[in-house]
Amino acid sequence: MTRHTIIVKKDVQAEDKANAEMERERLGRRGTLVINLLSSPGSGKTSLLEATARHFAGRRTMAVLVGDLETDRDAQRLSPLVPTAQLTTGGACHLELPLVQRGLEALGDPEVDFLFIENVGNLVCPASHDLAEHLRVVLISTTEGDDKPGKYPKMFRTSQAMVITKTDLLPHLPFSVAAVTEDALRIQPKLEIMSVSALNESGMSAWCDFLEQQHQQLLAAYHETATR
Amino acid sequence: MHERSLVKKLLQQVQQIAAAEQADVIEEIHVQIGPLAGIEPLLFETAFAELANLTLGAPCRLHLELVPLTACCADCGEQFEVINFEFRCPVCLADSVHTLQGDEVKLISITVNSEDSLDGART
Numbered sequence: 001m002t003r004h005t006i007i008v009k010k011d012v013q014a015e016d017k018a019n020a021e022m023e024r025e026r027l028g029r030r031g032t033l034v035i036n037l038l039s040s041p042g043s044g045k046t047s048l049l050e051a052t053a054r055h056f057a058g059r060r061t062m063a064v065l066v067g068d069l070e071t072d073r074d075a076q077r078l079s080p081l082v083p084t085a086q087l088t089t090g091g092a093c094h095l096e097l098p099l100v101q102r103g104l105e106a107l108g109d110p111e112v113d114f115l116f117i118e119n120v121g122n123l124v125c126p127a128s129h130d131l132a133e134h135l136r137v138v139l140i141s142t143t144e145g146d147d148k149p150g151k152y153p154k155m156f157r158t159s160q161a162m163v164i165t166k167t168d169l170l171p172h173l174p175f176s177v178a179a180v181t182e183d184a185l186r187i188q189p190k191l192e193i194m195s196v197s198a199l200n201e202s203g204m205s206a207w208c209d210f211l212e213q214q215h216q217q218l219l220a221a222y223h224e225t226a227t228r
Numbered sequence: 229m230h231e232r233s234l235v236k237k238l239l240q241q242v243q244q245i246a247a248a249e250q251a252d253v254i255e256e257i258h259v260q261i262g263p264l265a266g267i268e269p270l271l272f273e274t275a276f277a278e279l280a281n282l283t284l285g286a287p288c289r290l291h292l293e294l295v296p297l298t299a300c301c302a303d304c305g306e307q308f309e310v311i312n313f314e315f316r317c318p319v320c321l322a323d324s325v326h327t328l329q330g331d332e333v334k335l336i337s338i339t340v341n342s343e344d345s346l347d348g349a350r351t
Contacts, residue, residue, distance in 0.1 A: 005339045006249055012238050012259075012333040094230055125230035128266035153313040154266045154331075187313045189323030 016130065020097050023132035027115065029222050033215045034115045036131050038155060039139035040148075041121030044165035046074045047198035048139065048207075049116055053081040055208045060215075062114040065103040067095040069120060083107050094125035097132060113215055123152040135214055141166045142173050146180035153187050161192040163207060168197040231271040232279070234333055239283040242338055251340030256289040258337045262330020263297045264313075297330030 011017070027034050037045045049064055056062055063083040066074040075086035085103040087095060100117060117133065119126045138159040140148055143166060149156045156162065162184050164177060177195060184191050194210060196203035238259065246254050257280075261267045269292055280288045297310040301317035302324040308317070310330070316323050 001252075001341045002344055003255070003339065003341050005337050006245060006251075007337045008241075008245060008335045009337075010241075010335050012234060012241065012335055016237075092230075092233070096233075124266065128230060128234075150313065154264050157264060157313070157315065157331075187315060189315060 013128070013130075016097060020130035020132045023097065023101065024134060027132065028134060028218055030111055031215075031219055031222070032112055032115050033135065033211070033218050034117065034131070034133045035135045035137055035211070036117045036119060036126075036133035037137050037139065038119045038123070038126050038159070039121060039141070039165075040123050040144055043121070043139045043141035043144060044198055045118045045121070045139055046077055048163065048165060048196065049078055049118060050081060051196075051198040051201060051204050052116075052208060052211075053078070055204055056114070057081070060114065060212070061110075061112040062116060063107055063110050063112045064116045064118060065100055065107075066118040067099075067120045069093075074118065083110055083112075089120060093120060093122050094129050095119055095131060096129055100131050114211060123148070123155045127152070127154040127158055134218060135160050137161045137163060139163045139165050140180060142169050142175040146176045147183065149180065149184040149187055156184050156187045156191070159188060159191065161194065161210070164193070164195040166197060166199070167195045167202065168200050231267060232275045234267065235272060235275040235279050236283075238276075238333070238335060239279060241335060243284065245338060246340055249340060250342060251338075252343045253286060253341040254284055254288050254338060255341055256291055256339040257335070258291040258293065258339075260293045260295050260329075260334040260336055262295045262332070263310075264327065264331035265333050267333060269294065293336070295329055298328045299325040300328050301325050 039045055064078050065085050065087055067087040067089060068074060069089055069091050072086040075084045078084040085106045087099050087103045117131050136159045138155055140162060181193055194203060194207050196207050242254060242257055273290060273292060276290045298307060299310050300307045301320060301322055303322035304317060304320040306317055306319040315325050317325055
């Protein structure tokens with residue numbers, strides 16, 4: 001018997017990341033901005049999407065892939081407004097790219113301006129999985145407490161934007177927007193931070209303007225590549 | 229918890245590499261994780277203990293090495309350990325830093341045993 005050590009030095013998720021990069025490129029090239037929405041369960045991802053769909057109605061096109069462990073309750077809420085596919089993980093705590101691609105196929109691979117992926121409610125596992133998004137947005141609701149960024153550093157480190165939700169409840173809660181902002185910026189100084197209430201629609205314009213601006217940047221980036 | 233799915237991915241890759249090297253027995257797998265790998269070491273070890281035997285058909289040792297989280301400043305080039313997830317350069321205070329290690333599950337090496345072939349034709 002010969003004993004020897006094979007040196008590998010490779011990220012176990014390298015292949016997944018490469019596949020995600022290819023899908024990101026494909027969707028970006030045709031002008032679809034992919035947004036991965038992440039948060040704890042119940043922090044308002046579906047409500048934010050409902051309000052976003054109402055805001056963009058007739059002006060911009062969007063589709064939603066919604067991930068849950070079980071049921072199609074979120075898809076039932078969203079499908080009257082926008083094309084929606086439910087991704088049911090059957091108990092798994094996060095979405096992975098093949099499931100997202102299957103959902104996209106189920107919708108007929110629509111050429112929309114915005115493709116939202118509503119991830120499984122969980123601030124831990126989804127942070128480790130690239131779903132080909134151009135933009136990762138973490139939601140934190142005012143009822144969850146302002147100490148969350150430091151507790152879930154990977155989620156905040158890997159996000160480009162943080163949306164504070166349910167701001168209509170702020171007068172009733174000890175939640176500090178300044179504290180959560182400071183904690184999040186310590187981990188990800190480049191984080192874009194917005195506050196919204198999907199209920200009374202405050203902050204919705206700023207959120208949608210941000211999305212439009214990101215979409216414009218995506219179009220410009222690919223236009224530049226095409227004309228170079 | 230997604231440790232199980234990552235252990236499965238790891239074992240599949242180990243199997244492929246070992247097969248390509250015509251190894252008969254996989255003795256040890258060396259894996260590095262860091263504070264931002266999104267892995268709970270105990271859960272990873274438990275999942276490994278359960279799945280390794282099942283996938284590889286024989287017991288196999290896991291050397292799970294915990295590495296510190298380090299980053300490099302994009303402005304001044306300083307390399308530093310990230311303490312308390314504070315992503316700011318300790319020298320020039322710039323906040324444009326990129327992670328060097330500690331944010332992934334990295335397969336470092338596999339120690340294998342191979343049957344010496346009689347005709348020495350192992351390539």
